[in-house]
Amino acid sequence: MKKLLLVYIVLIGTLMAYLYMVFVKEDNSGLLNEPEGLHGTLDEKYVMVNFLAGIDYWKNGLKGFEDAAEALGVSVEYRGSTQYDVQEEVMVLEQVIARSPAGIAVSAIDSEALNSAINKAVEAGIPVVMFDSDAPNSKAYSYIGTNNYNAGVTAARKMAELTGGIGKVGVVTLPKQLNHQERTRGFEETLEKEFPDLQLVGIADGKGDQMISEQKVRDLLKRFPDLNGIFVTEANGGVGAGNAILRLGKLDQVRIISFDTDKGTLDMVKSGTISATLAQGTWNMGYWSLMQLFHLRNHMVNPMSDNAGSSIPPLPTNIDTGITVVTPEDVDQFYAK
């Protein structure tokens, strides 16, 4: 009788164990049948590489990069040259490549100088995408950033609106950098095509410096005292141009369109010294850079691009993150929160 009861205990225990295991299994397989979604692992590390790493401009892009990493459950790291120095960025990029990360998003200080490092990474199987500033002749898979030519077109149309489409305008830019060449070209060609009465009288090199740009604007106003507008293709020069017209008492005569949304620029937009500035989609540059690197890393790309020797792009080659015209009316929403 005792033995029989012991057998019962074992049988009932086994049955309960079995039932729970079935329950466990079903429960797990139920979970596994749920969509797993797009996700990686924390040891999958993506690196963002840029130059002048300390400046505020990069903060939103890095935030986008981090937000995408958090959504996908992967890790990120941020590296860059501290100076505006081509060789320093090349060195930083070489160091990053040596550690074989899951992917690298690069903003190029020079459109050619990083090509050999970028190509070496791609050939070693490390995905590379460009953001903000392209290296179009490298083997990087894509460019994610502002369409700078279109930004120049937008600036020209806004300038026409601000000046009534008649008069003389100048440009302060960085004539050696691809981004800035494109902005200037879009501005110039749009004036020619759409606003023939708005004459571009001078293009000055502000060297990305506030003081030099202020002097260049003073020179321009000496040569053309009836100047109606200035398009400045970067933020330091925009503040310099603002100071020039403030100090010369030309606030009512000269309309300034600047670039980006650092605090100095926004303050001058708010006060009306700068009539408009062009905000770039920097958060999206970072977010979609990481999204593209993740897809390359995990081979979630155009299936036809997998064929040996294929020239078919695995993913979109060019992502335009757009431009927003910031005016005194809506400037408040652009201040960092």
Next chain:
Amino acid sequence: MKKLLLVYIVLIGTLMAYLYMVFVKEDNSGLLNEPEGLHGTLDEKYVMVNFLAGIDYWKNGLKGFEDAAEALGVSVEYRGSTQYDVQEEVMVLEQVIARSPAGIAVSAIDSEALNSAINKAVEAGIPVVMFDSDAPNSKAYSYIGTNNYNAGVTAARKMAELTGGIGKVGVVTLPKQLNHQERTRGFEETLEKEFPDLQLVGIADGKGDQMISEQKVRDLLKRFPDLNGIFVTEANGGVGAGNAILRLGKLDQVRIISFDTDKGTLDMVKSGTISATLAQGTWNMGYWSLMQLFHLRNHMVNPMSDNAGSSIPPLPTNIDTGITVVTPEDVDQFYAK
């Protein structure tokens, strides 16, 4: 004694049940602590809307849309006008909107006619993106497709390579459609700028029809018997142009560059009748359309775009899926598998 044994049975059974429940719980929470990743639910349904829904051209784009949906664990549906009929596509789109889907990717048969339906959807909170064929003046959030102007630039450079950059060339196109206007403009402006010895002598309307295009090419060759090349901006016309030069025995004289990769075009590339065709990134159009709609739907976009009345784009405004030049050497990889 029997009662004691019964108590044991119950106690042991309860203990085993408890142990298994702990095991289950731990196992589950282990799973839940893994990165969840990007995923939706199957009741989140995204709809792709196009025109001439039956043609092969859309297959790769739909495959990309489906692949993205599978990765994210959401549902898709595919709707389109059966005819090349503007009003039919408007009606189909209105019907889709009435069922409040999670998002809609639209390829516009006409760059203006769908605007009011698209805007109604966006105003009702249904995300809309454009793919393949844009409606640039609508409130759709973005365009995902070929940069058609750049495709024309690529065609011009390939034509210069094929003809040695000297001679007379023509274009067969659809002059009323935006895509095709852009392709023609990119081709024409690049010839003017980069290849002044390659003269564009005529632009004909092939109406997207093989027979009409063949006749237009015959007419062009009658006017210019020494014609060296023809750029055809869509696939039916390319085959028509191929038939024209075959039947006129002008295969050695006239180089044809066509568009897209349907079987008829690929066969003519393989045989050398068509010298090159431009393949579009259709899989990527579908994949990244869904990816963008998912991000809009789930508010995973630029945080600054959330402010009331903001004009900041929530996500990239323009995604260029790229172009691949297909020649006899690499034509095989483009046949549908």
